[in-house]
Amino acid sequence: MPELPEVETIRRDLEKQIINKRINNVFVLSPEVITTPKPLRFKKLIIGTTIKKIIRCGKLLIFELKRTNLCPVYLTVHLRMTGQLIVSRISNRARVSLQLSNRSFLNFYDQRKLGRLSMVDNWRKISLVRQLGPEPLNKDFTLTRFKQMLKNKKTKIKPLLIDQKFLAGIGNLYAAEILFLSRISPKRIANSLNEREITSLYNNIKKVLKLAIKCRGSSVDTYRDAKGEKGTFTRHLKVYARRDKPCFACKTPIKRIVLGGRGTYFCEVCQQ
DNA sequence: CGGGGCTCCTGTGCGC
DNA sequence: TGCGCACAGGAGCCCC
Numbered sequence: 489m490p491e492l493p494e495v496e497t498i499r500r501d502l503e504k505q506i507i508n509k510r511i512n513n514v515f516v517l518s519p520e521v522i523t524t525p526k527p528l529r530f531k532k533l534i535i536g537t538t539i540k541k542i543i544r545c546g547k548l549l550i551f552e553l554k555r556t557n558l559c560p561v562y563l564t565v566h567l568r569m570t571g572q573l574i575v576s577r578i579s580n581r582a583r584v585s586l587q588l589s590n591r592s593f594l595n596f597y598d599q600r601k602l603g604r605l606s607m608v609d610n611w612r613k614i615s616l617v618r619q620l621g622p623e624p625l626n627k628d629f630t631l632t633r634f635k636q637m638l639k640n641k642k643t644k645i646k647p648l649l650i651d652q653k654f655l656a657g658i659g660n661l662y663a664a665e666i667l668f669l670s671r672i673s674p675k676r677i678a679n680s681l682n683e684r685e686i687t688s689l690y691n692n693i694k695k696v697l698k699l700a701i702k703c704r705g706s707s708v709d710t711y712r713d714a715k716g717e718k719g720t721f722t723r724h725l726k727v728y729a730r731r732d733k734p735c736f737a738c739k740t741p742i743k744r745i746v747l748g749g750r751g752t753y754f755c756e757v758c759q760q
Numbered sequence: 761c762g763g764g765g766c767t768c769c770t771g772t773g774c775g776c
Numbered sequence: 777t778g779c780g781c782a783c784a785g786g787a788g789c790c791c792c
Contacts, residue, residue, distance in 0.1 A: 568768095568785080599771070600770050642762090659785075709771095
């Protein structure tokens, strides 16, 4: 489940590998992963462009593609659950494969085909982007702003943290870890948090995401970076996927409940 | 407007 | 041993 740290790791990897490379050809094994435009038009649009910039917006990757004598066009990639972007040789498993001018291939793999690719003229107009909450690692995401954001929220804090309209980039795994370190129960109503709890939550959002980027993400399941390597934040996990295992702080077995339809791991003693 | 529940998708792991 | 089913969860959708 690629979240902000995983997507950012891939973005940085790709930035080193494919900037200024020309897209010479495209191979589409699974046309259903391309939402817009139709695969044939998609191919026509993308072939002959040069990759100029790679932007991350929440969990979305955006490739700025330059065309001669024309406005740039943007390729967007959402990895969803099992999507991978790996630079390697030609592959018959890749759902979509971009052949680059240095004879390497940017391969989009996706076991479950939930990931999505599209081509747009203006990525800022995509509804997903427009609705996105603040980037938790940006300077404009201040403690004051966070307090303001929580003020009138009557929902449970865990589903709120993974709501992309509230905050960009946090998913199920990092929400669980952030709440454990903040010693806050996932069931708490957002506007019931006191000053001290909000500050702790704010600090841990930044701390966990930064450390996870340093670790190149978490490879619980299928996540791989752009070189096909696993991330090492997995070994820092305190609660996620640790059902019935002893809490590292108090030895109480970690609980798994369902909140907002998602598995939620926490220690009911440490997190109040 | 908000929250709950369903859908997409397939490999994995469990119980009978 | 083999089958059927629940489960994993990001995002979009419908519905109340």
